[in-house]
Amino acid sequence: MNIFDLYLDKIIILIKRLNKEGSLELPESLNGINVDIPPPNFDCDLSTNVAMVLSKVNKKSPIVVANTLINLIKSEDEKIESISVAKPGFINIKFKSIYWNNFIENVNENYKNFGVNIKEEKKKYLIEFVSANPTGPLHVGHCRGAILGDVISNILIFNKHDVSKEYYVNDYGNQIINFTKSVFHRIREILNNEKFPIDNPDLYPGDYLVNIANNIIDNNKNLKFDKFEDVSKELTLLSVEESLKLIKTNLAILGIVHDKFTSETEIVLNKEVEKVIQNLKEKKLVYEGKIKAPKGEDNDNWVEREQLLFKSTNFGDDKDRALQKSDKSWTYFASDVAYHNNKLNRGYDVLINILGADHAGYIKRISSVVEALSSGRNILICKVSQLVKLIKDGKPFKMSKRKGDYITVEDLISEVGKDATRFIMLNRSSDVELDFDFAKVKEKSKDNPLYYVQYCFARISSVFRHVDLDINKDLNIREYDFQYSKDEIKILKKISEWPKCIEAASLRLEPHRIPVYLYELSSEFHSYWNMGKDDLSKRFINDQKIIPNDKLVFLKVISNVIRSGMNIVGVDTPEKM
RNA sequence: GCACUCUUAGCUCAGCUGGAUAGAGCAUCUGUUUUCUAAACCGAGGGUCGGUGGUUCGAGUCCACCAGAGUGCACCA
Numbered sequence: 201m202n203i204f205d206l207y208l209d210k211i212i213i214l215i216k217r218l219n220k221e222g223s224l225e226l227p228e229s230l231n232g233i234n235v236d237i238p239p240p241n242f243d244c245d246l247s248t249n250v251a252m253v254l255s256k257v258n259k260k261s262p263i264v265v266a267n268t269l270i271n272l273i274k275s276e277d278e279k280i281e282s283i284s285v286a287k288p289g290f291i292n293i294k295f296k297s298i299y300w301n302n303f304i305e306n307v308n309e310n311y312k313n314f315g316v317n318i319k320e321e322k323k324k325y326l327i328e329f330v331s332a333n334p335t336g337p338l339h340v341g342h343c344r345g346a347i348l349g350d351v352i353s354n355i356l357i358f359n360k361h362d363v364s365k366e367y368y369v370n371d372y373g374n375q376i377i378n379f380t381k382s383v384f385h386r387i388r389e390i391l392n393n394e395k396f397p398i399d400n401p402d403l404y405p406g407d408y409l410v411n412i413a414n415n416i417i418d419n420n421k422n423l424k425f426d427k428f429e430d431v432s433k434e435l436t437l438l439s440v441e442e443s444l445k446l447i448k449t450n451l452a453i454l455g456i457v458h459d460k461f462t463s464e465t466e467i468v469l470n471k472e473v474e475k476v477i478q479n480l481k482e483k484k485l486v487y488e489g490k491i492k493a494p495k496g497e498d499n500d501n502w503v504e505r506e507q508l509l510f511k512s513t514n515f516g517d518d519k520d521r522a523l524q525k526s527d528k529s530w531t532y533f534a535s536d537v538a539y540h541n542n543k544l545n546r547g548y549d550v551l552i553n554i555l556g557a558d559h560a561g562y563i564k565r566i567s568s569v570v571e572a573l574s575s576g577r578n579i580l581i582c583k584v585s586q587l588v589k590l591i592k593d594g595k596p597f598k599m600s601k602r603k604g605d606y607i608t609v610e611d612l613i614s615e616v617g618k619d620a621t622r623f624i625m626l627n628r629s630s631d632v633e634l635d636f637d638f639a640k641v642k643e644k645s646k647d648n649p650l651y652y653v654q655y656c657f658a659r660i661s662s663v664f665r666h667v668d669l670d671i672n673k674d675l676n677i678r679e680y681d682f683q684y685s686k687d688e689i690k691i692l693k694k695i696s697e698w699p700k701c702i703e704a705a706s707l708r709l710e711p712h713r714i715p716v717y718l719y720e721l722s723s724e725f726h727s728y729w730n731m732g733k734d735d736l737s738k739r740f741i742n743d744q745k746i747i748p749n750d751k752l753v754f755l756k757v758i759s760n761v762i763r764s765g766m767n768i769v770g771v772d773t774p775e776k777m
Numbered sequence: 778g779c780a781c782u783c784u785u786a787g788c789u790c791a792g793c794u795g796g797a798u799a800g801a802g803c804a805u806c807u808g809u810u811u812u813c814u815a816a817a818c819c820g821a822g823g824g825u826c827g828g829u830g831g832u833u834c835g836a837g838u839c840c841a842c843c844a845g846a847g848u849g850c851a852c853c854a
Contacts, residue, residue, distance in 0.1 A: 231794085239797060249796065252834070262834075288834065290797065333854060370854055464854095491851065495778050502851075518779060518850080525852040532854045560781050561849040586782070587848075628790065631782060633847070635789065640803095645816055647803070655816050663813055697793095704793045716791060720801080730818035733809080741813050777816065 201306045201314065202699035204246065207293070208235040211250050214272060225257040237697060244284070244292035245299075245693060252289040262289025297683055300692045304753050305680040307695070311760040315702040317359045324362045326543055327353050329554035330451065330458075331368040334443040335379040336408055338450040338609045341556070341599065344634065345585045347625045347770075349554040350456045351711040352583070354768045359706050364548075365458045368539060371440045372464040373532060378402045380432060383439040386413035387425045412442040450609040455618055455770045462542070464535050472538040473530050476573070477508075477523060479541070485511045485572055491519055510537070515568035537569045544574055551580045552709070560584045583709055585630045591637040616641045619771035623650035626769060627715045649719050653762065654774060656722035659729060660759045661775035663740045667747045671775065675756055682750035687731060687738065691724050691758065698761050711769075718765045725758060 212233065218224035230253075238247035251266035258265055266285040273291070274283045279299040284292050307314045329349025332342050349365070356363045370376070382404040388394040390413055398405055416423075416438050425431055444461070451457065467473065480486045489509050493502040508524040510533075523534040543551055551570065555562065563582040570580040590597040590607070599606040612621060620641045627649055628634050644651050664671040684692065701717040704710065732739035740751045747755075766773045 234794085234796095236793085236796085240800090241798070247797085252796080255834075286797065288797075331854095335854095373854065375854055494850070505852080507852075522852060527852085529852090531852065536854090557782075557848050559849080559854095564780075584782075584848095632790075633783080643816095648816085649802085651816055655814080659814060659817085666813060700793065707794080710793090712791085713793075716801090720791090723801085726817055727819085729813080730809085730815090733812065733818080736812095739813060747813090777814075 201303065202317075202703075203303065203696050204235045204237075204700055205319065207246055207248070208233065210277070211235065211248060211273070214269070214276070215250065215254065218272075224254065227253065227257045237693075237700070238290075238292055242286070242292060244282075244294040246293040246295075248291050248293075249289070251285070251291060255289065263287070265289070266291050297689065300684050300689055301680045301682050303692060303696065304682075304757055307757050308675065308677075308753055308760070311757070311764075314760065315358070315699045315764060317699065317703045317706060320359055320361075320703075320706065322360055322362070323549035324364075324547065325353075325356055325550050325552060326364045326366055326546070326548040327356075327552040327554070328366045328368055328543075329552075330447075330456075331370070332447065333370050333375055333379075334440045334447065335375060335404060336406055336443060337446045339599065340588065340590060340607045340609065340612050340636075343454065343609060343612065343621065344588050344625050344630075345554045345556055346451065346454055346456055347622050348583065348585050348630055348711065349552075350454075351622075351626055351714075351769060352552065352554070352709050354770060355702070355706050355709075355711060355714075358702065358764075358768055364460060366543075367458045367461045368536075369440070369444065369461050369463045370532070371436075372468055372535065376436060376440065377432075379404055379443070380436045380439045381428060382409055383413055383416065383442075384425065384428050384431070384435060386410055387417060390414065390417060391425060408446065412439060412446075415442055453613045453618060454609060455622065462539065464539065467538050467542060468530065468535055472542060473534050476538045476541040477534070480510065480537075480569075480572060483572060485514065486523065487511065489520065491522065494519075510565070510569065512565045512568040515564070515571055517564040517568055521565045533565065536566060537573075540566060540570055540580070541573050544570065544579075549579065553580065553582045555582055555584050557584055557586045581709065583630060586633045588625070588634045588636050591635055591639075594639070619654075620648065620650050622770050623653075623715055624648075626711050627719075629710065629712050649715065650771065651777070652726075653715075653718045653722045653766065654772070655777055656725050657759055657762045657766070657773040658775060658777040659725075660755050660762075663747065663755060665775070666741055667745065669747075669752075671756075671759060675753060677749050677753060679749070680753070682753075684750065684754070685737075687728055688754060691721075691728060692754075694721050694724055695757055695761055698765075714765050714768055718762060718769075721758070721761065 212230060215224055215226065219226045232253045233248070233250045235246055235248045238244050251269060252262040254265050255262040263285055266289050270283045270285060270291055273293070274280050279296055279302070280293055281296040282294045286292055327349055330338070330342060330346045332338055338346070353363050353365050385394070385396050385403065386409045389396050390410070396405070397403060416435070420438065423431060423434065477486055487509055488506055490504045490506055491509070505526055507522050507526065509520040510523055512521050513519065521533055522531050523537070525531055540551070553566070563584070567580050567582060571578055590599070616638060624636065624641050625634065640647060661671050698717070701713050705713040728738065736743070740755060741747050763773050
C-alpha cells in the first residue's frame with residue numbers, strides 16, 4: 201500500500217474529470233505531478249505540487265489553482281481532516297487519525313508484500329558481479345561490489361522480478377597460465393623438494409597455493425608432474441576448480457550465492473568470439489587499423505600496430521578498441537564481447553554489470569558493444585562501486601599484492617562479522633568512497649548503525665516476549681478501531697514511506713537507501729521508546745501486564761518493515777541482544 | 778592531455794525523476810537509568826551546498842565554464 205501513489209491516482213482522476221467538464225486545462229504531460237512527503241515542520245501528511253504544474257496552461261497563479269482544487273479533493277474524501285494551500289502553491293493534506301487505522305490494518309494484512317512496487321513492469325534481469333579472476337581467494341577489495349550486486353539482486357527479487365546472478369570466470373589467458381605454473385611449482389616443491397622460484401614476478405607466491413597444490417596431489421594420484429607442458433591442460437582445469445572452490449566459500453561467508461558461473465574458456469572454445477566478430481563485421485563495426493597514441497603523454501615507446509579493432513568511437517568512446525593481440529589471439533575484450541552476446545541471446549530484458557572503480561574506464565566500450573549487438577536497445581546498465589578505504593588502528597591500510605599485506609574475505613569476516621560488513625558497506629552511496637574502519641565496524645554501540653537497527657528489532661521482540669507472544673507469528677486481530685497519538689502517527693508516516701524507499705532503490709539501483717531508511721525509522725522508534733519513561737501511556741505493556749491491540753499492531757508493523765529491510769540487506773534481526 | 782566519479786557543518790555522509798525554513802551521525806557542551814533492553818533517549822552550538830554564469834514560478838539537484846580530490850587511460854584480466 202503506497203499512499204503516495206494512491207493519492208496521486210486520485211488527483212489525476214479528479215483533474216481529468218475537471219478537464220472533461222471544461223473547467224480545467226491540462227498540460228501535454230502529467231508526469232511532473234507528484235505526491236510527496238511534506239517537510240518535517242509542516243503539520244500534514246501528504247503534499248502535492250499539482251497546482252504548480254497546472255498553473256501555466258491555465259494562466260492562473262498556482263495559489264488560485266490550488267484553491268479551486270482543495271475543496272473538491274476534500275469533499276470527495278472523508279478521511280481528510282484538513283487541506284490547505286501553502287506558498288508557492290503546494291496543497292497539503294492532513295488525515296484524520298482514523299486514516300492510520302486503515303493504513304495499519306491494510307499493511308498488516310499483507311505485510312510480506314508491503315513495499316513491493318506493483319507499478320513496475322516485471323522483467324528478466326541478469327546481474328553479473330564479482331567475476332574476480334580465479335587465481336585465489338577473494339580479498340576485501342572485492343567485497344563492496346559483491347555485496348552491492350547481491351543486494352541489488354535482493355531488491356529486484358523483492359519487487360518480483362526474475363533475476364539471475366552470474367559470475368564470469370576468467371579462466372582463459374596469460375594470468376591463468378601463470379597461475380597454473382605457480383601451482384605446478386608448488387607441486388614440484390612438495391613432491392620433489394624443488395624451490396619455488398619466488399623471484400619470478402609473473403608467478404603467484406601466496407600461501408594458499410600450497411593448499412591448492414596439496415589438494416590436487418591428493419585427489420590425482422595418477423597424474424605425473426614431470427614437465428609442465430605435459431600436464432598443463434589438466435592442471436589448468438584442476439587449479440581453476442580449486443580456486444573457484446575457495447571463491448565460492450568466500451562468497452558463502454559473505455552470504456552470497458550466484459545462480460550461474462560462466463566460463464570464458466567455454467565461450468572461446470565454442471567459437472563464440474569468431475561468431476560475434478563476424479556479426480560485427482557485417483555491421484561494419486570491425487576493421488583492421490592502428491590505434492593512435494594519446495596526446496600530451498610521454499609516448500616515446502608507443503608502438504603503432506595494425507590490429508583488428510572494434511569501432512567503439514561510433515558510440516562515443518575515445519578510441520577504437522583492440523579485439524586481437526599481435527599474435528592474433530583474442531584480447532580479453534574480444535571474449536567479453538562474445539560473453540555479452542551470449543547474455544543477449546539468452547533473452548534478458550536488462551543486463552547489469554557491477555564493476556569496481558578501477559574498471560570504470562571499461563564501461564564505454566562494453567556498453568557500445570551491447571548497443572551494437574542489440575540493435576540500439578540500450579539494455580546494459582553498469583554500476584560502479586567506488587574504492588573502500590580501509591582504516592586499521594586509526595591509520596589507512598594499504599593493500600599490496602606482496603604476501604601478507606592484504607586482507608582476505610576470511611580475515612575480514614572472522615574479525616568483524618558478515619552482518620556488520622554488509623551493513624556498513626551498503627550504508628553509503630556506491631558513488632562515493634567508503635571509509636571502512638575496523639574498530640568502528642566492530643563497535644557495539646549506537647555509533648554502529650547495524651546494531652542500532654538490530655537493537656530496535658530486539659526491543660520490539662522483548663515486548664512480545666514479556667507478554668508471551670511470538671513475534672514470528674501472524675496476529676489475529678479483526679477490530680481495527682484505534683486512536684493513534686501524534687507521536688505514533690509520526691512513526692506510521694515513516695512506515696508509509698517504505699514503499700517509496702524501495703521504489704527509489706529499485707529504480708536507480710541504489711541499495712544504500714535501505715540502510716539509511718532503516719536507521720531513520722529505528723531512530724524514531726528509539727525516541728518513542730524512551731518517551732515511555734515519563735509517560736506511561738507511551739509504554740507498550742501496561743500496568744496489568746497486557747499489551748493493548750493498538751500497540752500490538754503498531755509494533756508488528758514496525759518489526760515487519762525492519763525485518764523486510766534487513767532481509768534485503770541480507771543481515772539478521774536477532775530477537776535478543 | 779582525455780574519460781568517469783566526487784566536492785553539502787570541524788570530521789564522515791543523507792538529501793527520493795527540480796520544490797517549501799538544506800538533514801543525520803561523530804566530535805564538543807549539557808541532562809536522563811527504583812522503569813517494556815542505557816547497544817537507548819532529550820537539549821545546545823555549528824552552513825555562501827567548491828566557484829562563476831545560465832535555464833524557470835522555483836536549483837544542493839539540470840546545463841556551460843573554471844578550480845580541487847580520487848580512479849582509469851595500448852596487446853593484463
